[in-house]
Amino acid sequence: MEDPEGSLCAICKSSFHIFNERGTSNKIAHHRKYSDLVMSKDVGCFICTWIWSRHPPPRDEGGVTGDPDEQFTIICEIICNESFWQGYECRITFNISCSWAVNYILTVRLSTRKEQRDKYHDMMARPWAKLDPYIGSPQSLESVQSWISSCEKSHEDLCRSPTEAGAFFPTRILDVQKACCGYVFLRSRDEAMVQRDTGEEDLCCHTPTSTLEHVYPAYWTLSHRWGDPSKINQLCKETEHQLRAGIPLDELSPTFRDATLFVHRLGYRYLWIDSLCIFQDSEVDWQREADIMADVYRNSFCNISAISPSIDPSLGGLFRQRMDNARFLYPFKTNIGIRVRSPSELDYGPWIAWNDSIWIDEIESAALHTRGWVVQERFLSTRIIHFTRNQIYWECLGCTHCEADIMIGLVNSRKVKDEDYIQRKRGYGYKASRREIIKEKANLQARRGRTELYSGGGISPFFWLTILSTYMTCNLTKDSDKLIAMSGIVKAFRVATGDTYLAGLWKQSLHYGLLWKSTANRGTRIRRNESYAPSWSWASVAAVGTGSGVELCDIYRKEVKPLIQVTDERIVAEPPGGDTTGLLRSAELDIKCKLSYFRYRNDSWWPGRLYVDEYMTDCYGRFEFEYTFFDMSDQVEKFAEAGVIEGTCMPICKVEIGRTLYALMLEHVEGKKFRRVGILQCYCGDHDTRDFSDEWKAWWIDGAMNDLTGVITLV
Template identity: 30%
Template structure:
């Protein structure tokens, strides 16, 4: 490992490691080409500062680390007003041997890149049992078209039809289109693509994906825009239905993680000193038993900069695209080409060209809901899945809820794809659980999942076209979050489902859905107060009033401040982990739908306009105003 440090950073680290505490450096000039610490501070500050080469002040502080025997150095850099932070994990050098780290190259598309990827691919194919898990599916659902990369010349590629039941190895590409692709499969371009085109005429991302395949001796590549007819809606829906199998059967997925569009590519320049661990030697006193003649020894430490994985992969340009959630989830193996380097991801390993054995924070990353759900669906015991175990299925639904929450924050070019872009994961979960997704809600936990709430306080965006019924989170373009935990014996449903149906295309796009719930109602006037989530509920006909917190769907600033509504309590949860801290940090116990009539008698229908959660002290007031008899409510 390299140990290049500028005099100021070297002195600062040695002082902190020897004596602890906090040090502040005024007007620190960074030397990113000659110092590891400066390189990392420059990489972070360049995203926020006008002049990242000089920071007005840098505060260094050392504290105990997250693991026994480790310490952590925090650095806060300021430039007039704004500030940024960076952290470094300090370990004894013996705990992180040199074999765990490769020397970084200035170019992420180098010989060492191919060596790293070839090694990880061969290791995974030969040794990772869970990664060799074969999807339970019909082989005829494999790609009907692929790009053959072995043309008459080195650069020729052509579109070919694949025979059913034949076995072939192919890679897939996940990328941001960034607008209309320069080359796509249409009726007009089909003939030239089948005859063969020069790959050098393709956008940079496509071109370099072809190069990755050739370097790793892969004959076929699947790219959505070149393998699905972009001017044939029927073909698009057919291929969208097979998306689970297209990605599951691929040998590996090439992810253009750092590219915002197809012109950026997979190749990035980087500073070799940034992100790479380095060593430092510190003099330490080792006192004798009599505190006389103490010895001075040299202690070697490995210092690991904060991982760029979350910034470059988890929150990178590609991860903001909704379709990629599914593509990444379904792919057994992924090669992430990010700004900071190349990352390898499979169900067994998560590493990089800098950390080829394992990322330093791999346990924390694998604990995230995305990996948790992916690992659960690929786990087998004696060839049988664990879905027969209740605890396993409960954890599966919880992980799904979190994944769906995060998915709703991603971007879609076409709002009608909201459930289509998730359909491959839905198919996989349904296959293992025997459950059925209805407009984004699982049938087994349908009632509590009706209590979703939007996760932002901005005005909501109503779709220009019908996407889903108002009781579904897929009905609007706002991110959402589930508010109930599932699989708990301390909860009960307070309504019954009289009717529930859905008509959808095989791709997952909804055509029609209907729901009728039966339960007790509270007729009331709802008054929006000045505070964002506070409202007054005036129960009718008594006129009794109480203030509550509610989440309302407001699609424009002209929404009336007072509205006639019908409230329906649908779910009660007395568990400490139930609705607690999911809604304004209140310990809530009763979940209520707020409905508004949208069609008159004799067959009234209602829209869901919000939800309300009541803590225990308000439940008696609400229940005392419920109707004595149950009523049926049709919600559209």
Template identity: 25%
Template sequence: MLLHTWTHESQYGRAQSREIKQPVREKEASGVLVFMLCKVCIDGLEGMWDPSRSKRLARSQDFIKKLHPRDDGTPSDVTEQVSNSGHPSTDAPDLDSLGPNEIVYGHHKAIDSYITSMEEGCTFCNYLATMYDCEDTGNSVIEVLGYYSVFTFILLKSGESVEEPLVTLYRDKFRGDFMFVPVGDPKYDRMLNFNLGPSNHDSTTWSLIDTWMTRCLESHSLCRKPDVSEPYMPTRLLQLGSSQIGRTFRLVNGSECPPESRYVALSYCWGVKPLSGMLRLLQSTVQNLSQWQPVDDLPKTFRDAMDVAQHFGVDYIWIDRLCVYQDSAEDWQKEASCMQKLRRLSLSFDQEPAVQRSWVVQERLLAPRTLHFGREQVFWECVEAGCCETHPQVVDCFDMSDFYDEKGKEEGQELERHQFLWKPLLALSYRRHFDDPCTQLIHDWYGIAEYYVSRELTRAGDKLVAISGLANDMKNRLRELKPGPHRYLAGFWEDNLITAIGWNVLNPAERAIDYRAPSWSWACLDGHVNLLDAVQDGHDDILMLVASLIAADTEYVGSEDTGQVKSGILTLRGPCSTVQIGQKAFGTIITERVVQGFRSPEEQNHDSRPQWSEMSVIFDTWDDIRDEAFVLWIYASRFASGKWYIRGLALKWEKEDKYQRLGLVGGYFANKDDALAWIDMFPTKQISIF
């Protein structure tokens, strides 16, 4: 059996001190990738059909319901199948009589055993290794089973008769899915390749890269022509050449390059070396850089990027450190505002650990084609394909069906482009499909922003600047589809602002020390946030807005309204109350607290009220947690179960009618009438949030 793997991340908690030795699976000299499973994994997976070999702990359906009690908007009323001692209760089912797909299996008993397997290189255990940058807070649902990690097994239908095994590993608050496929099946053998070249620069790898590039240039209609109205060249580029001393480069003005010149753009990680020792474009170095310099004097990453450029017959390369003045804030802001055009006309080249950088999200999305040179293999991204050396045809999760008009395809017509503005990313290939193109754009924006905000940022002030190119792209496309201002407000779009500001953190975030965005914007925080839940609610016909937008104003540092923010204020009108806050809520977000009671601003306690359940506050940061908060209720939406969920902004008073955000408040009601009756108890106020 062979593994396909992907991860669902739900990170929360602060960075912990435990240091994990993370093995890197390099290619062997033979070019074959080697994967290894620890004894715990082998015994568990092979013993799923043998109760004496693989420990059966509980029914999987009970475990999942306990793990996600709110998936359908209802509180959990599942009868405990396992007692606090970890042993089956008296009313537990006979687990030995159940099929493998109905069981939760034991994995590692303790964290030390799990870490040992990780350090020894177990593929299965190591897939969640990237989650060790946050605190291991434990998971009571797993711990009560007497294990540190557990796994489940199901058979997924693929076509009419094929069933594909899916194993899901659970550890702490994280899970990773592993798809198993049969060895020797032509369907999968055609899609999988484990005979890789011994390095990223050998002839086998380059042959595959050439295949991807040729296929893209010759047959990908969506990739062929950049969506720009006029030619563009960056202000400065590095020209590549050669001389008696070997390969050379020099800094040139983009306006002096021949028409139709092509260039490669490099995405990379600056590293931690002192800036004083780096070769950079400064007022004092520009004259020297304008003369031919030996390529061998450059860092290896730069030399590798130049190899890529010359392999494809490209004479120019753009590297921010050498093409943007590093001692001029004015030049930096000017060049940052041009990223939309610069990236859209380039072949982008990424190298680990660059993909963890926030800037790279924009760079990957805007570039029509991107090559990632990873530690183990090379990856390719373009509008119509996402590939890697082990999946040379297409990565399984990269489904292009939503890109085309299905009816036209059936009738043999030329494929038409769907409303997607940006190409899918290998790490973010899933996206919901909406028939309305504006709705599609809005949803895609917040999905990208949710992914972007979890990436690393070297300069804290770049939070909004690093996606300004995407914001300009988005604004232009919205105006093409529907004439109007479509104002961009510190990471949000005015089109759906009331619902979009109902976001929440997924782990305790940290507020930026220096001002970069208003408190109502996700851009003021560093951490993982949940933006899509609020936006998805807003696109259904089952939405009830209870607040209205009176005014929205933002002031920017420069002339670009998608760049760095100087100030921002929202004026809203809606029902308001004060909530009393109690103990930590049952759930995975450790800054979530239970709402114990509430009153209107006129100090009137409400003892007679519609029935509500599971109301809680998710505070944005540790410092925001308190035992009372002011709330502006903004909207309610219906779940599939018929219950209604209402959201409000938890706020703190600053002066007059001005407030700052603390977090998000939410609670469930049995039906819409109860939610309306509850909202009607509170007076309506007009307040400003900054």
């Protein structure tokens, strides 16, 4: 295992032979038995080891375990159509499904590009042999210190946090100065304040003067999974005295203990942990601290992301043995023949191969990042250190690093492409959005405070919707946190854009924001959010179980023409006069639009049709059942069983390519008030407009906003 040359088993090699002979990228069967995969792993096959590390043997629970061979399959697909001036790149995806772990996709990249082959020379030094097998060793600390130093020197405009100027400090903080003696103390904000000599010069006599000012020192934060609350330390009225007097490190949970030691060893004094700095038995304190949670993470010097592989997060800790052999954290070289143009034309490389899923596996797919609150924590934190199962990763607004840095160089060497978008957008969205906000705030002064929204300047809705799509996949313990848990992200966007926030959506891009759909039509049980949210907001629905049950229509990178206009909004916070990015009492939108009408018949070739008029005589679009998305499960069931359903809808926007119209399905409440019940996607070809009146043609073909004829209120 000390050689840069990589080992591949006979099955992996045969997959390439099959690909070469077929001349196509059809799916190829890989290992058919789990026992065969284990044998290949044992003899050192890199690809099989990467697969096995994500699918170790099933645990024997209660003495009953099925046969793994009967519950395990792998299908691989090879694509080699990415040619470059200086070489080729091949992508292999392995779809693994088994009964004892979640389905998993491994992506392996092979490249003959000069940029990648140069990495081979770095591998000749065998860096894996020099990597300490223990995460949190002095070597790990040295790497982190070098990343911090580099960031402070090179990313001053991007990564300089306000606390470096002493601008903000949490209400309570943990003092880790005496961690070397085995104790940590709870301090108040005032106790942490220090005096700083500004050292200004007297302009009259040109002599230095000493002026003292009170400032706050830098502090760190921790993102972690709670797991069983009874197994982690908490600040309560009964434990406050003990925490202030000093709590022994060996009484802290492993994650808290390691985070404390880590911050202390790096030379910093203060660390903020939610469960130890917010009273857990006081609703009043929690609400007050929740309001400034965004400031806590935004102003922290660095955030520690505790990605624990343990079943019980409270027992995982940060410092541990690397779970995989260090050699498999690095790429390898192989001279296997791969078809690049035709079955008769093989390229024998040398190919540099690496695990292209490493960032996705260890960070983006980690259980920690399924927590709704962590989306905001990660978005707002300028610098993050991820402790994973195999190594420490660094992430700031300017760069990423890891202890096996050759790996990061390969993974991040390519731009985000369409085929990678779904997997990569989670990590891409966080920092790209922050950088865009920083750039936009810098431009505001040049424009003297005038904002330019979404056309020819300003922040594209792509950045907000990318973050929102990530947030929608996460879980929250309480429905009431749904809007609160991203209020810090909202405020950052609002400062940079000047746009009006509308209960999870934005006024200037409302036609994008309304295009969310529930997954009730796919069998997810969807209910109304127990905490108030207007029907038109994605926050109004929740899945029974885990997940939000909501996703966005993926059109926000396409050319879209809006067909609605907001004329007034009435967003009332709870309590009235409070923060409209958090809990709400009521929310209404007055929207100028052209109402349309739909009819659905089960016995028709095109079962759904949209009509211009209320009498349903002028049809201008068709839709099918699979393009109808009701918000609630009971509505889906009713729709599927009914012979004929008729209703009112509001066209939202049209997508230029494909002549596709998106419309909200509405339920009449009273007067001009309507409630959203779903969304439908309708095809409207040019021929459908031939019998329209001139007024309707102007609206549909030109999308003229001044042709909107009526105003309704969405509640």
